[in-house]
Amino acid sequence: MSGLIQEVKLFGYNIPRIEGLREKARASFWMPTVKTQAWKYTKLHSLKVDDFVVEPSKFLEEIEGKEIEEHCCCGENCHQHGESCSCGHHHEEREKHECKCRNKKHLPFAAYELHFENGKFVPIYPATPSGVEIMTLMEAFAIGEENHLLGKYIDYAKYPFAALNTAYLEEGLFIHIHKSAKLDKPLALINHTYGGQENLLVNIRNLIVLEDDAKAELVEYYHYSGEPKSRYFNNIVNEIYLGAGAELDHCRYQNEAYKAVHLALNSVRIKTQGIYNGFCLQKGADLGRSETQVRLLEKNAKAEVNAAYLMNGWATLDTTTDIEHLSPETYSSQLIKGVVGGEAKGVFQGKIYIAQDAQKTEGRQLHKALLLSDTAEVDVKPELEIFADDVKCSHGAACGELDQEQLFYMRSRGIGEKDAKQMLINAYFTDVMARIHNIKIQEWLQNEI
Amino acid sequence: MNTPLLEIEDLYAGVAGKEIIKGFNLTINEGEVHAIMGPNGAGKSTLSYLLCGKPGYEITSGVIKFRGKNLMTMSVEERACEGIFLIMQYPVEIPGVPVTSFLKYAVNAQRKYHNQPELDTMEFIKMLREEGRKLGIDAEMLKRPVNVGFSGGEKKRLETLQMAVLKPQLAILDEADSGLDIDALKIVAEGVNNLRDNKRSLLVITHYQRLLNYIVPDFVHVFADGRIVKSGDKNLALELEEKGYAEFVKDK
Ligand SMILES: Nc1ncnc2c1ncn2[C@@H]1O[C@H](COP(=O)(O)OP(=O)(O)OP(=O)(O)O)[C@@H](O)[C@H]1O
Ligand SMILES: [Mg+2]
Numbered sequence: 001m002s003g004l005i006q007e008v009k010l011f012g013y014n015i016p017r018i019e020g021l022r023e024k025a026r027a028s029f030w031m032p033t034v035k036t037q038a039w040k041y042t043k044l045h046s047l048k049v050d051d052f053v054v055e056p057s058k059f060l061e062e063i064e065g066k067e068i069e070e071h072c073c074c075g076e077n078c079h080q081h082g083e084s085c086s087c088g089h090h091h092e093e094r095e096k097h098e099c100k101c102r103n104k105k106h107l108p109f110a111a112y113e114l115h116f117e118n119g120k121f122v123p124i125y126p127a128t129p130s131g132v133e134i135m136t137l138m139e140a141f142a143i144g145e146e147n148h149l150l151g152k153y154i155d156y157a158k159y160p161f162a163a164l165n166t167a168y169l170e171e172g173l174f175i176h177i178h179k180s181a182k183l184d185k186p187l188a189l190i191n192h193t194y195g196g197q198e199n200l201l202v203n204i205r206n207l208i209v210l211e212d213d214a215k216a217e218l219v220e221y222y223h224y225s226g227e228p229k230s231r232y233f234n235n236i237v238n239e240i241y242l243g244a245g246a247e248l249d250h251c252r253y254q255n256e257a258y259k260a261v262h263l264a265l266n267s268v269r270i271k272t273q274g275i276y277n278g279f280c281l282q283k284g285a286d287l288g289r290s291e292t293q294v295r296l297l298e299k300n301a302k303a304e305v306n307a308a309y310l311m312n313g314w315a316t317l318d319t320t321t322d323i324e325h326l327s328p329e330t331y332s333s334q335l336i337k338g339v340v341g342g343e344a345k346g347v348f349q350g351k352i353y354i355a356q357d358a359q360k361t362e363g364r365q366l367h368k369a370l371l372l373s374d375t376a377e378v379d380v381k382p383e384l385e386i387f388a389d390d391v392k393c394s395h396g397a398a399c400g401e402l403d404q405e406q407l408f409y410m411r412s413r414g415i416g417e418k419d420a421k422q423m424l425i426n427a428y429f430t431d432v433m434a435r436i437h438n439i440k441i442q443e444w445l446q447n448e449i
Numbered sequence: 450m451n452t453p454l455l456e457i458e459d460l461y462a463g464v465a466g467k468e469i470i471k472g473f474n475l476t477i478n479e480g481e482v483h484a485i486m487g488p489n490g491a492g493k494s495t496l497s498y499l500l501c502g503k504p505g506y507e508i509t510s511g512v513i514k515f516r517g518k519n520l521m522t523m524s525v526e527e528r529a530c531e532g533i534f535l536i537m538q539y540p541v542e543i544p545g546v547p548v549t550s551f552l553k554y555a556v557n558a559q560r561k562y563h564n565q566p567e568l569d570t571m572e573f574i575k576m577l578r579e580e581g582r583k584l585g586i587d588a589e590m591l592k593r594p595v596n597v598g599f600s601g602g603e604k605k606r607l608e609t610l611q612m613a614v615l616k617p618q619l620a621i622l623d624e625a626d627s628g629l630d631i632d633a634l635k636i637v638a639e640g641v642n643n644l645r646d647n648k649r650s651l652l653v654i655t656h657y658q659r660l661l662n663y664i665v666p667d668f669v670h671v672f673a674d675g676r677i678v679k680s681g682d683k684n685l686a687l688e689l690e691e692k693g694y695a696e697f698v699k700d701k
Contacts, residue, residue, distance in 0.1 A: 404504065409541040409595075412501050413555035413611060414529035414562065423554065427545025427594075 011059035025166030028156035041379040042318040052201035109440035111188035119202030131181025140174035172205035177214040186217035195226020210246035217249040224257040236264040242274035256284035272298035289318040296330035311344040318347035325358040341372035356387040365395040452517040460511035471675035480647040487672030530562035532618030536608040543595040601628030609640040626660040638663030658690040673697040
């Protein structure tokens with residue numbers, strides 16, 4: 001079918017529930033073509049080389065007793081030298097077992113950090129408050145905690161890369177916040193990719209469940225260090241379930257290598273009074289899509305899906321949203337802002353669907369972009385499907401350039417042209433950044449622009 | 450004799466392919482105050498933009514020197530750092546950039562140009578508040594984005610504040626008095642006068658003699674059709690107030 005689907009033996013090949021999910025997904029995967037509407041603006045040709053490599057299962061290696069060398073990524077010493085250590089890194093000499101992960105990024109604010117390295121979870125768990133349960137997805141399956149939620153509401157006919165992700169189902173976390181539990185600081189999934197891992201295909205699946213009245217902040221951070229031209233494909237799916245009155249602030253920051261591919265799907269289901277506040281900053285990757293599907297299931301469910309993208313070179317970064325208002329008195333708001341330079345291309349596809357009985361519903365959407373060069377491009381496709389008659393719905397899109405008068409004004413005060421542009425770009429993002437509730441996260445991202 | 454601060458010789462220039470400045474000459478020495486008066490559309494703002502190096506404004510021939518150095522090859526920011534400051538006729542709004550951080554950035558950019566260390570943030574804020582107070586700009590306004598939602602008079606006061614903080618060698622005032630009420634006019638004039646010493650110079654563009662009662666010029670020039678057509682002392686301004694520009698524009 002496609003070179004992306006390969007034979008690999010993964011953990012749970014003998015567990016029918018897991019293997020069943022994979023099998024169905026393998027059969028369902030399809031590669032979008034130039035004629036596929038949902039991928040009309042975001043071309044996938046950089047994926048159409050059949051040379052992606054899937055690493056062998058870390059879980060099986062452990063189970064099969066393959067000796068796992070401790071390595072310094074885990075704070076331990078690596079006992080190997082002159083060859084690759086199990087974390088995938090190459091150590092030149094025994095004395096210098098500083099592997100690159102020593103430089104692994106931490107966040108500039110306090111968080112419960114969970115690290116992934118080249119797509120593999122590093123099993124060190126922070127001490128979280130009671131009512132917060134974190135385990136690998138495979139563990140959750142093994143002990144029955146997964147509750148048959150995984151993949152339940154994802155339509156592979158619509159989301160082929162979620163099918164791809166499920167075909168390789170193994171890595172990822174199950175995060176379970178019990179009823180009324182609250183976190184005092186954000187949970188952070190930090191995904192490090194290191195150079196020298198050419199063409200690695202990584203699939204991570206996170207299942208995030210907030211029971212009624214639970215409250216949490218979740219940060220996802222994708223970053224890269226090493227050989228700048230390294231090419232890899234991170235394919236991420238987050239399934240998020242918010243119970244009645246549950247609140248999740250979800251902030252994603254994608255800063256992958258400039259030749260990488262990063263596709264992500266967030267599939268969110270919200271019950272009554274539940275609030276999802278999503279934000280995504282996309283900055284890295286050659287091809288990136290951050291797709292968010294929200295289903296407002298019951299009265300007073302609310303969702304914000306905000307995003308910013310900043311790009312140069314030849315990248316294509318895509319923000320796609322699909323908000324379904326399925327009950328009366330539900331609320332959604334989207335603000336997406338982009339700054340595009342070079343020969344890069346920004347894509348925004350935003351859909352608001354309002355079901356027939358979803359009266360007194362409010363759905364808002366605004367996309368704005370700044371083009372920094374003549375060759376930069378932005379494609380916008382808003383879609384409203386409204387079947388109820390008593391609703392407040394709006395959408396808008398605007399595209400502009402840096403204001404030459406403002407630039408001149410700033411420079412006439414002594415500020416260099418480059419700095420003045422940077423200040424204007426920062427200023428451009430202020431309103432969308434202000435929608436991130438946590439000031440520290442806001443400051444972090446503002447500094448990353 | 451010292452090198453003049455500004456020398457403009459036989460300048461021809463324009464914008465968008467239209468010639469606006471036609472044989473303009475002016476020399477300003479250190480410490481001097483020159484006023485330029487002239488009818489609408491004469492090219493006064495164009496001249497001030499040319500001095501600041503605004504993109505799009507092109508010089509066809511002539512020379513502009515600042516402290517003996519060729520000004521025409523310098524970028525906008527270099528000219529600012531060299532000490533040229535323009536109070537704009539229409540100050541620009543910059544949403545999302547608060548006055549305080551904007552000015553701090555500008556001051557430090559200029560200090561860096563002169564190899565001086567950055568200012569301490571607390572000290573800078575203290576100084577800014579103090580200068581702001583003199584011009585009737587309170588701490589709340591300093592937090593707002595540059596010029597956004599400022600009234601016409603407030604904008605001019607903010608321009609004056611920037612001048613007070615950046616301490617230019619040559620300040621060009623392009624209708625700094627327009628939109629100001631009588632009290633604000635005095636405040637702005639006072640702000641400008643505070644900066645005056647025997648080294649700094651002013652080029653004051655105005656339509657009204659009134660401003661020149663507060664900022665007393667050494668020379669007054671009549672600017673019509675792209676060049677200076679008459680020069681005199683401060684009494685020339687009074688004369689113009691009475692007779693208008695008819696004498697200068699009719700021979701066109
Ligand atoms: N970008 C432009 N394109 C075309 N013409 C321009 C441009 N800018 C200025 N002009 C013209 O140049 C002439 C001089 O304009 P300028 O603004 O310098 O006049 P001014 O003397 O400052 O007038 P005022 O007293 O009204 O402020 C005017 O006729 C104006 O329309
Ligand atoms: Mg003018």
